[in-house]
Amino acid sequence: MADNSKPAALQGVKGMNDILPPEAARWEWFEATVRSLMARYGYANLRTPLVEPTALFVRGIGEVTDIVEKEMYSFEDSMNGDRLTLRPEFTAGIVRAMIEHNALYNGPLRIWSTGAVFRHERPQKGRYRQFHQIDVEALGHAGPDVDAEQILMCRALWRDLGLIEGRDVRLELNSLGQPAERAAHRAALVAHFEQHADVLDEDARRRLLTNPLRILDSKNPAMQPVNDAAPQLIDFLGEASLTHLNAVRAVLDAAGLEYRINPRLVRGLDYYNLTVFEWVTDRLGSQGTVCGGGRYDGLFEQLGGKPTAAIGWGMGIERMLLLLEEAGLGPAPAPPLAYAVVPSTAVLAPAMLAIEALRAAGVTVVMNAGFASMKSQFKRADASGAAYALIFGENEVAQGQVALKPLRDAAAAQALRPLHRVAEWAGELSGAEPGQA
DSSP, X not given: OOOXXXXXXXXXXXXXXXXXXXXXXHHHXXXXXXXXXXXXXXXXXOOOOSEEEHHHHHHHHOSXXXXXXXXXXXXXXXXXXXXXXXOSOSHHHHHHHHHHTTTXXXXXXXXXXXXXXXXXXXXXXXXXXXXXXXXXXXXXXXXHHHHHHHHHHHHHHHHHHTOOBTTTBEEEXXXXXXXXXXXXXXXXXXXXXXXXXXXXXXXXXXXXXXXXXXXXXXXXXXXXXXXXXXXXXXXXXXXXXXXXXXXXXXHHHHTTOOEEEOTTOOOSSTTOEEEEXXXXXXXXXXXXXXXXXXXXXXXXXXXXXXXXXXXXXXXXXXXXXXXXXXXXXXXXXXXXXXXXXXXXXXGHHHHHHHHHHHHHTTOOXXXXXXXXXXXXXXXXXXXXXXXXXXXXXXXXXXXXXXXXXEOSOHHHHHHTGGXXXXXXXXXXXXXXXXXXX
16 A cells, blocks of 8 residues: 655754845845955955864864864765864864965965854854854964954944944953963963862863863853952063053054953963954843954964964854844845736736846846736735836737836835836837837
């Protein structure tokens, strides 16, 4: 007996989301805003693979990190046994590409990337297993001028999006100094935590001798008094590091950009140095960081390249869109300029040729599909938001003409004056003499 039961419907992977219309329109608006910003600042687009050698992230991010220990999607290539990983972030892959192609041979580069990244963590609002990032890097620039430029670039993006500094987003700033300064701070930090070993949770004890700076990132409330009393890195900075930080601050002060020096703003990886910054918000609950950046002059050498100054920042697109939604910001609706009413197959060919001519001239036209009744098509035309209905009646088309009907107010119809040329084009395309349309 034949089994006529329907197969079970398949669903997407947990934490990896579909982006459907009209939500995709918000993504396009955000991405277009970012592209415009990057062009104004002279940043060129770079695209790297989704899959990289696992060793790249082990060396680039660090073995003793949550990303490498718990969150990476890694697998063995069945063809050759290579260990591969879906990228959990952009920077390591970008530096790998720069070294592999000797891309800085002719001088420094300003570049940016965007795309999907993957981390196996518990999905929650704004945090997914596949998410998307904007990544911005200035490579080969050592001075505080580029640090300040990247921070001001973020402010320009907030303004382009309609966000308000101080209310929607605010800046936190710190310096990580140089390796010798961090080593002295690290020794003091380890001594401090060893004196409070009875308070340390499991993660803190594990990181104590491998990555003590990461203990300061703890979200465990019981750890906060110990962290608050810990030695601050800024107290270990030498003259050169303080001069670099003060030069960045001088630019931000001159630009009228408010910020807070946050001595607990750190990075747990050795290749980070000097400037670090985060843009944070109160609109998204405890997960308040929407953009983070910093200088990482040691990463090129760590990945086998020549010592190279570098600074960059990244932001998660999903979280940014949540922030924009909370702030009531987004793209204005973009309805078509015209909706084409096509009542029958008899007029389909000349109607489609006229519509194509309009589109080629830059006019947005949605064509009704399915030859529904005129009443039904006019309902769809009105629902589309189009300002004008373009009616291809059989009698009109036979005379080389097209009827134009305003669907909105008189001002909208007046603004559509160029659309009246469609009658001219329709006449030409149907073979009518120029004066007949």
